[in-house]
Amino acid sequence: MPVSPDELNQLRQQIDGIDSQLVELLARRAEITAKVGQYKSQVGLPIYVPERETELIAKRRAEAEQQNVSPVLVEDLLRRIMRESYHTQNVDYLCTNPQIKKIVVIGGAGALGSIFVDMFKRSGYSVELLEQNDWPNADGILNDAGLVLVAVPIKLTESIISRLKNLPVDCVLVDITSTKQKPLAAMMAAHKGPVLGLHPMFGPDVSSMVKQVVVVCHGRHAQQYEWLLQQIRIWGAILQQTTAKEHDDAMVFIQVMRHFCSFVFGSHLASENPNLKQLISLSSPIYRLELAMVGRLFAQDPALYADIIFDNKDSVALLSEFSVKFNQALALVESNNKDEFIKQFFKIGSWFGDYSKQCLVDSKKLLLKANDDRSLSGDC
Amino acid sequence: MPVSPDELNQLRQQIDGIDSQLVELLARRAEITAKVGQYKSQVGLPIYVPERETELIAKRRAEAEQQNVSPVLVEDLLRRIMRESYHTQNVDYLCTNPQIKKIVVIGGAGALGSIFVDMFKRSGYSVELLEQNDWPNADGILNDAGLVLVAVPIKLTESIISRLKNLPVDCVLVDITSTKQKPLAAMMAAHKGPVLGLHPMFGPDVSSMVKQVVVVCHGRHAQQYEWLLQQIRIWGAILQQTTAKEHDDAMVFIQVMRHFCSFVFGSHLASENPNLKQLISLSSPIYRLELAMVGRLFAQDPALYADIIFDNKDSVALLSEFSVKFNQALALVESNNKDEFIKQFFKIGSWFGDYSKQCLVDSKKLLLKANDDRSLSGDC
Numbered sequence: 001m002p003v004s005p006d007e008l009n010q011l012r013q014q015i016d017g018i019d020s021q022l023v024e025l026l027a028r029r030a031e032i033t034a035k036v037g038q039y040k041s042q043v044g045l046p047i048y049v050p051e052r053e054t055e056l057i058a059k060r061r062a063e064a065e066q067q068n069v070s071p072v073l074v075e076d077l078l079r080r081i082m083r084e085s086y087h088t089q090n091v092d093y094l095c096t097n098p099q100i101k102k103i104v105v106i107g108g109a110g111a112l113g114s115i116f117v118d119m120f121k122r123s124g125y126s127v128e129l130l131e132q133n134d135w136p137n138a139d140g141i142l143n144d145a146g147l148v149l150v151a152v153p154i155k156l157t158e159s160i161i162s163r164l165k166n167l168p169v170d171c172v173l174v175d176i177t178s179t180k181q182k183p184l185a186a187m188m189a190a191h192k193g194p195v196l197g198l199h200p201m202f203g204p205d206v207s208s209m210v211k212q213v214v215v216v217c218h219g220r221h222a223q224q225y226e227w228l229l230q231q232i233r234i235w236g237a238i239l240q241q242t243t244a245k246e247h248d249d250a251m252v253f254i255q256v257m258r259h260f261c262s263f264v265f266g267s268h269l270a271s272e273n274p275n276l277k278q279l280i281s282l283s284s285p286i287y288r289l290e291l292a293m294v295g296r297l298f299a300q301d302p303a304l305y306a307d308i309i310f311d312n313k314d315s316v317a318l319l320s321e322f323s324v325k326f327n328q329a330l331a332l333v334e335s336n337n338k339d340e341f342i343k344q345f346f347k348i349g350s351w352f353g354d355y356s357k358q359c360l361v362d363s364k365k366l367l368l369k370a371n372d373d374r375s376l377s378g379d380c
Numbered sequence: 381m382p383v384s385p386d387e388l389n390q391l392r393q394q395i396d397g398i399d400s401q402l403v404e405l406l407a408r409r410a411e412i413t414a415k416v417g418q419y420k421s422q423v424g425l426p427i428y429v430p431e432r433e434t435e436l437i438a439k440r441r442a443e444a445e446q447q448n449v450s451p452v453l454v455e456d457l458l459r460r461i462m463r464e465s466y467h468t469q470n471v472d473y474l475c476t477n478p479q480i481k482k483i484v485v486i487g488g489a490g491a492l493g494s495i496f497v498d499m500f501k502r503s504g505y506s507v508e509l510l511e512q513n514d515w516p517n518a519d520g521i522l523n524d525a526g527l528v529l530v531a532v533p534i535k536l537t538e539s540i541i542s543r544l545k546n547l548p549v550d551c552v553l554v555d556i557t558s559t560k561q562k563p564l565a566a567m568m569a570a571h572k573g574p575v576l577g578l579h580p581m582f583g584p585d586v587s588s589m590v591k592q593v594v595v596v597c598h599g600r601h602a603q604q605y606e607w608l609l610q611q612i613r614i615w616g617a618i619l620q621q622t623t624a625k626e627h628d629d630a631m632v633f634i635q636v637m638r639h640f641c642s643f644v645f646g647s648h649l650a651s652e653n654p655n656l657k658q659l660i661s662l663s664s665p666i667y668r669l670e671l672a673m674v675g676r677l678f679a680q681d682p683a684l685y686a687d688i689i690f691d692n693k694d695s696v697a698l699l700s701e702f703s704v705k706f707n708q709a710l711a712l713v714e715s716n717n718k719d720e721f722i723k724q725f726f727k728i729g730s731w732f733g734d735y736s737k738q739c740l741v742d743s744k745k746l747l748l749k750a751n752d753d754r755s756l757s758g759d760c
Contacts, residue, residue, distance in 0.1 A: 005423075011416050012432075018409045019440050022402070023454055027447040029398045036391050043385075052392075060399050067407040073464045074403055077457055083748065084453045201664035207748075213664045240661050250662050253654050258670045260709065261641060267724060268705045270731035272698070274633050280735070281620050282630050284581030284593045289746075290638045293670060295739035298729035302722040310718050318652070319710050325648045326706065329640065330699050338690050342682040344647060349678035351650035355660070359675035366669075368463065368587075369749045 026081070033085040044094025047086050048210045048236040053079075076369075086210040086236065093234050095124035097227035100146035106130045106160060111204030112176065113151030119209065119235055135163070142167060147228065150175040150183070154307040161186040169193045172225045176200055178251065178308060180217045180244035188219055195219030196228070197244060199251075200237075203300075210236030217244045252314045259305050260319055262297045269294070285367045406461070413465040424474025427466050428590045428616040433459075456749075466590040466616065473614050475504035477607040480526035486510045486540060491584030492556065493531030499589065499615055515543070522547060527608065530555040530563070534687040541566040549573045552605045556580055558631065558688060560597045560624035568599055575599030576608070577624060579631075580617075583680075590616030597624045632694045639685050640699055642677045649674070665747045 040047060057078055061071035108117040108129035120127045130141050142148065142164070148171055152160050157177045164187075167173060172194045175183045184197040197217035206212055214237045216229065229239060242250070269276075283291060297305065309315055332341045349356055420427060437458055441451035488497040488509035500507045510521050522528065522544070528551055532540050537557045544567075547553060552574045555563045564577040577597035586592055594617045596609065609619060622630070649656075663671060677685065689695055712721045729736055 005419075008416065008419050011412050011419075014412050015409060015416075016436065016439065018405055018412070019436065019458060020443055022405055022457065023440055023443045023447060023449055025398055025402055025405070026444070026449045026454065026457075029395060030449060032391050032394050032398070036388065036395075039385075039388050039391075056396065056399065059396065060403055063400055063403045064406070067403060069403055069406045069410060070464055073460070074406065076460050077402065077406075078399060080453070080456055080460065080749070084450055201662065201667070203666075211665075213662065215662055242658070242662065246658065247662065250654065250659050253649065253652070253659055254663050254667045254671075257645070257648075258667065260713075261645065263721075263725065263728075264702065264706045264709050265637070265641065266728040266732065267709060268637070268702045269633065270728045271705065272633070272701065273731070274630060276732070276735060278622070278626065279630050279633055282581065282593065282595055282622065282627065283634050285591075286583075287581070287634045287638065289743075290673060291634075292739040292743050293673065295732050295736040296743045297736070298725065298732050299736040299740040302725035302729075303718075305725070306718045306721050310713055310716060310721070316710070316714050319713065321652065322644065322648045323703070323706055323710060325651065326644045326703055329644050329647060330696070330703060333640075333690055333699060334696050336690060338683075338686045341643075341686050341690070345643070345678065345682035345685070348643075348646040348650045349682075351653070352646065352656070352675050352678050355656060356675040356677070356679040359672040360679040363669075363672050363676045366746065366749065369460070369746065 029081065030085065037085070041092045041094055044096065044234055046234050046236060053082060056082075083210075086208060093119070093123040093231075096231045096234065097146075098124065100125065100227075101144050103127045103147045103149065104130050104142055104145040105149045105151055107150065107152035110151055110153075112200065113149075115204060115206070115209075116149060116151060116176070123231060123234075138163070139166070142171075144168065145171050147172045147174065147225075150177070150187075152177075153303070154179060154311050157183045158186045161190050164190050167191050167193065170224070172196065172228060173219075174198055174225070174228070178255065179312060180215070180247040184217055184219055184244045194221035194224035196222075196225050199247065208236060212237050214239055215247055216241045217247055248312065249314070251308075252312055252318050255308050256312050256315050257318060257322065259297065260309050260315075261322075262294045263305070263309075265294045266298055286363070289367065409461065410465065417465075421472045421474060424476065424614055426614050426616060433462060436462075463590075467588045473499070473503040473611075476611045476614065477526075478504065480505065480607075481524050483507045483527045483529065484510050484522055484525040485529045485531055487530065487532035490531055490533075492580065493529075495584060495586070495589075496529060496531060496556070503611060503614075518543070519546070522551075524548065525551050527552045527554065527605075530557070530567075532557075533683070534559060534691050537563045538566045541570050544570050547571050547573065550604070552576065552608060553599075554578055554605070554608070558635065559692060560595070560627045564597055564599055564624045574601035574604035576602075576605050579627065588616060592617050594619055595627055596621045597627055628692065629694070632692055632698050635688050636692050636695050637698060637702065639677065640689050640695075641702075642674045643685070643689075645674045646678055666743070669747065 037047070039045075057075050060074050060078060064071045064074040103120050103125050105113050105117050105120070105127060107113040108127070109131050117127050117129065128141055128145075130138060134141060145168065148164065148167060150157060150160055150173075154177050157175060161175065161183065164173065170193055171191070173187050173191045174196045175187060176198045177183045178199055180197045180199060184195070187195045187197070196219050199215040199217075201213040201215060202209075209232070214232055216239050218241070233239060279291065280288060329341070417427070419425075437455050440454050440458055444451045444454040483500050483505050485493050485497050485500070485507060487493040488507070489511050497507050497509065508521055508525075510518060514521060525548065528544065528547060530537060530540055530553075534557050537555060541555065541563065544553065550573055551571070553567050553571045554576045555567060556578045557563045558579055560577045560579060564575070567575045567577070576599050579595040579597075581593040581595060582589075589612070594612055596619050598621070613619060659671065660668060709721070709724075
């Protein structure tokens with residue numbers, strides 16, 4: 001049955017009406033989840049409960065199928081709604097160690113340090129900062145600390161740790177540097193009590209710790225800092241245990257290689273000087289995303305990236321090897337050897353295994369989401 | 381007011397009830413948008429009307445603020461819902477040129493060609509394919525064609541075009557190759573009538589053309605193919621005009637550089653052979669995304685990427701220059717020259733200008749969305 005122009009306006013009004021109801025539903029839902037958050041914070045339940053999330057989604061997906069609504073759509077919407085409630089639900093968290101007298105965060109005024117200060121305070125701990133100018137009073141500040149968290153730039157970490165030789169013997173000493181072998185060794189040398197290395201795998205810009213990864217490298221007397229790990233779990237983070245060496249080896253690939261390549265890519269673009277606006281306008285979502293992954297680097301703190309790249313002892317060896325691989329591949333292009341390129345392509349693909357297919361599926365999903373609002377500066 | 385354990389279950393039941401209402405709202409909304417789609421297809425309105433979208437979102441954002449609901453949340457949800465209706469709304473499209481007798485798609489059985497075949501058919505055109513084995517009958521097939529679309533692999537494009545010397549003089553000749561100078565020159569040489577070069581900036585995996593970019597390089601007699609551009613707009617795509625040379629220059633940066641670097645990155649990883657599962661488990665969302673951008677390449681067709689990289693005449697020069705830049709940056713790391721690294725970082729940042737800040741903002745938004753379902757294989 002065909003539709004007339006008049007009817008189009010009526011249909012649009014009906015859509016507007018439904019969308020208004022959607023806003024009302026969200027308001028009612030937020031009221032209820034606020035109460036749930038209150039309860040969780042009382043009893044110390046983590047905000048993020050994967051099982052509840054899975055169950056809730058499965059039920060609504062089933063209902064969607066019955067009503068001819070895309071279950072994927074329903075799942076996407078629910079996950080987005082749940083993200084909002086994770087991020088707004090809890091202003092306060094259960095304190096897993098109310099006995100502790102004081103937490104000192106060295107560098108707690110810094111970008112990442114201040115996130116931990118905030119989370120500790122919201123969990124009911126008494127927190128004190130120790131900044132550059134406070135060292136004359138350090139003994140007094142550290143005197144009765146139950147936990148000392150070192151949150152200073154990589155290049156200062158070891159020298160700061162070496163100044164912590166007189167901590168109370170039961171005090172837990174923790175660092176959150178993005179390398180782990182050297183800081184952990186320095187902490188083990190400086191302090192006889194419990195020692196723990198952490199690497200929060202997120203930047204200071206995260207709006208909550210929910211679903212963020214924190215790498216855990218055990219030092220000494222793990223039972224004495226189990227409360228801290230439990231506290232971080234309550235904040236919503238996902239803990240991943242590894243050794244300091246495995247951590248550092250992995251970070252060369254995860255952080256150093258990617259940041260360095262993005263740096264070179266940006267350097268190359270700036271030097272060749274193509275019309276950036278045109279590049280963006282001609283790019284489809286996937287290419288805008290590729291470009292954005294490079295561009296985003298240069299809106300951040302160069303000193304941080306210099307530290308990450310320059311302070312890993314394996315950087316030069318790995319980057320040199322990358323350069324060799326680059327020139328080998330370039331030689332294939334120069335000699336027009338497509339067959340060998342394709343052969344290597346398959347070989348690399350089999351190294352990635354099923355992961356590459358999964359990446360393709362996941363990145364498509366993500367691009368659809370990016371495309372929803374033509375973000376990634378498609379309109380600039 | 382504190383909440384008791386019993387109440388928690390009640391609260392969860394209330395949430396479930398609200399979420400069920402959400403599913404019902406979606407079902408009702410889909411019924412209405414189906415009718416809207418019907419109307420649009422009758423009168424040839426594009427599915428994607430940016431002004432209507434903007435207006436609809438602005439109204440609901442205002443309502444959200446009044447009810448203490450996050451307007452960003454409401455916008456995200458509405459955009460996701462609208463995406464669903466774009467992709468399901470129109471099975472048929474208005475035909476902008478009902479006079480045309482026949483469209484021939486050469487390579488229409490291929491991945492990208494078949495998308496155009498499908499779209500033409502859904503717009504009411506009579507479409508015929510011309511595949512490898514059909515060349516003995518080519519004259520008969522092409523005889524009364526009003527539009528011939530060349531959708532064959534890059535390496536075959538020019539030789540295929542050179543066989544199209546006897547098209548009807550009013551026939552529009554179009555190609556959709558990912559390079560533009562050579563194919564356009566070949567079409568101008570082979571055919572005296574209207575000629576148009578297109579580059580659809582998406583892969584065969586897109587689920588609709590809505591918001592996808594199609595690059596337009598004019599050849600000859602633009603007024604005779606204006607109907608085709610209008611048709612593509614109705615399908616929802618965004619047309620971007622440029623010259624063939626500007627297009628090809630831009631594509632070296634947009635396609636060649638990125639794909640080549642991803643290839644080398646994958647080659648380097650496969651050869652160094654780190655524990656991939658561990659890399660993924662230790663990666664936060666941004667690093668999983670970086671890795672996924674590499675991994676996804678190897679789930680795709682190597683021949684396509686070989687063609688893109690090898691068949692652009694500027695590839696070798698640009699890649700060689702990249703290699704120089706890489707080694708210059710590596711020398712900074714070897715000599716521990718952080719100061720120069722930071723100096724260059726700022727210089728590159730100022731070349732990117734506001735774009736890099738925008739990238740950071742947009743990629744953060746996107747990562748939050750990725751994090752909603754811990755996609756990008758975070759759980760594998």
